[in-house]
Amino acid sequence: MTRTRDDDRRERLSAATWTVLARDGVSGLTLRAVAAEAGCTTGLVLHAFADKRALLLHARELLHSRGTSHADALDDGTRGPADVLRLFLLRSVDAGPGEDDGTDRNEDARVWLGFLAASLSDPVLAERHRQGNHAFLGRCAALIGRALPELGERECEERALALSATVEGLNTLSTADPDRYDRRVRRSAVDGAIRTALAPRP
Amino acid sequence: MTRTRDDDRRERLSAATWTVLARDGVSGLTLRAVAAEAGCTTGLVLHAFADKRALLLHARELLHSRGTSHADALDDGTRGPADVLRLFLLRSVDAGPGEDDGTDRNEDARVWLGFLAASLSDPVLAERHRQGNHAFLGRCAALIGRALPELGERECEERALALSATVEGLNTLSTADPDRYDRRVRRSAVDGAIRTALAPRP
Numbered sequence: 433m434t435r436t437r438d439d440d441r442r443e444r445l446s447a448a449t450w451t452v453l454a455r456d457g458v459s460g461l462t463l464r465a466v467a468a469e470a471g472c473t474t475g476l477v478l479h480a481f482a483d484k485r486a487l488l489l490h491a492r493e494l495l496h497s498r499g500t501s502h503a504d505a506l507d508d509g510t511r512g513p514a515d516v517l518r519l520f521l522l523r524s525v526d527a528g529p530g531e532d533d534g535t536d537r538n539e540d541a542r543v544w545l546g547f548l549a550a551s552l553s554d555p556v557l558a559e560r561h562r563q564g565n566h567a568f569l570g571r572c573a574a575l576i577g578r579a580l581p582e583l584g585e586r587e588c589e590e591r592a593l594a595l596s597a598t599v600e601g602l603n604t605l606s607t608a609d610p611d612r613y614d615r616r617v618r619r620s621a622v623d624g625a626i627r628t629a630l631a632p633r634p
Numbered sequence: 635m636t637r638t639r640d641d642d643r644r645e646r647l648s649a650a651t652w653t654v655l656a657r658d659g660v661s662g663l664t665l666r667a668v669a670a671e672a673g674c675t676t677g678l679v680l681h682a683f684a685d686k687r688a689l690l691l692h693a694r695e696l697l698h699s700r701g702t703s704h705a706d707a708l709d710d711g712t713r714g715p716a717d718v719l720r721l722f723l724l725r726s727v728d729a730g731p732g733e734d735d736g737t738d739r740n741e742d743a744r745v746w747l748g749f750l751a752a753s754l755s756d757p758v759l760a761e762r763h764r765q766g767n768h769a770f771l772g773r774c775a776a777l778i779g780r781a782l783p784e785l786g787e788r789e790c791e792e793r794a795l796a797l798s799a800t801v802e803g804l805n806t807l808s809t810a811d812p813d814r815y816d817r818r819v820r821r822s823a824v825d826g827a828i829r830t831a832l833a834p835r836p
Contacts, residue, residue: 457754459661542754549751551810552659552744561810569814593815594823598796601803608753608763612771613795621796628830 444470445480449487450494454539458546461487485550488557492547495540496564499524503571513578518626520571521595525602527619538610541603569596572629579630591629598625646672647682651689652696656741660748663689687752690759694749697742698766701726705773715780720828722773723797727804729821740812743805771798774831781832793831800827 448470453461461484467474481487502523507516522528526540551557572592577583583591602621606613650672655663663686669676683689704725709718724730728742753759774794779785785793804823808815 455755457751459752460755545747545751545754548806548810549659549747550661552747553657553662558810562814565807565811566814590819590822593819594800594826597800597803597807597815597823598827599803600806601799601801604750604802604806605767605799608750608760609767612764612768613799617792617795620792621799624796624830625800628826 441472441476442480444472445477446490446494449481449491450539450543453488453491453546454542457542458488458550461546463487485554485556488547488550489560491543492557492560492564495544495547496567500567507575513575514626514630517572517575517579517630518623520575521599521622521626522619524568524599525606525618525622527615527622538603538606541607545604545607565596569593572596576629580632583633587633595625595629598622643674643678644682646674647679648692648696651683651693652741652745655690655693655748656744659744660690660752663748665689687756687758690749690752691762693745694759694762694766697746697749698769702769709777715777716828716832719774719777719781719832720825722777723801723824723828724821726770726801727808727820727824729817729824740805740808743809747806747809767798771795774798778831782834785835789835797827797831800824 445466448466449461452465452469456465463474463477463481463484466481466487467477470477481490503516503520506519511519519528526538547557548561551561569589569592572595573585573588576591577585577588580588598621602613602618606618647668650668651663654667654671658667665676665679665683665686668683668689669679672679683692705718705722708721713721721730728740749759750763753763771791771794774797775787775790778793779787779790782790800823804815804820808820
């Protein structure tokens, strides 16, 4: 497939949307701010994204597709389900092994929080959020089920819900307080939650 | 203390701020929307709250003071620390015993999420958030320490961080998906997190 000028432009706008949302939150995300960040006219942004909702959906799509590709790559048959689950969740809170480069890149978490706040008053965004979260829950529940085949489907789902809450809470809290909820804390909390999720049935 | 017209007005504005923030999110929270909700002029809102940040800080203050009074009332010497911790956290996710009235009032969670999203681009709000969260962590850590005196201070703090993440995640996720993260799920996730937090040291 030949790469077109439109592809380049869309990519530049995509990066600009991401930067503005992570930096200024949802109230700072305007077509104008994205245009300024991308160094183009507001008209050009409008050509690619009809409105603010389209920008937000695009950012959410990026988050989702990156997470999905990463998880698929982990689950390539070389690891057991418990290892896949752990690496997947550590990546979801930006605390995977080998990521200790001294900086706390919580951009993903900031984009995520901005999207979720916007979804409070927008049913389309809320629906997109639910789809993404259900995919996340489904993946976790399947991995738990493979690790502990004696659990029923419902129990796996319940445990997945608790994991999802831990990941969500760590990401949300670290946006405002990256020192307290630093990578070490996030890693340790994820490991604790996984121990609970993978404990044999009492 | 005599109740003045100013008190009444402030209370009406306070209720209006809460309603608008919970309903429309942080991008819908304007002096004008609060005035419309309270049935007064924008000038009157401005008389009580200098700007949008003041409205947000006020809403956050309400959340904090209600939580604090409730926790103080629980910890009145009639219950052990584990019971206080459980009731306190269940209340924090709106899933306390006797609250199963069939409705999911996630207004608090929506106000909280709106505040946090706004704090992404406002250091004053972010600082207020951190203060509140540190008070929450301090209270949880102290209760864990009273329940398990053999743990060191640091271990209690670590366990409190994990509890905080669970509570935060459940509240955040329930704003967009109250059916999936319903009261039963929230209660069960809190109970699981407390079991982990109060487990004897391995």
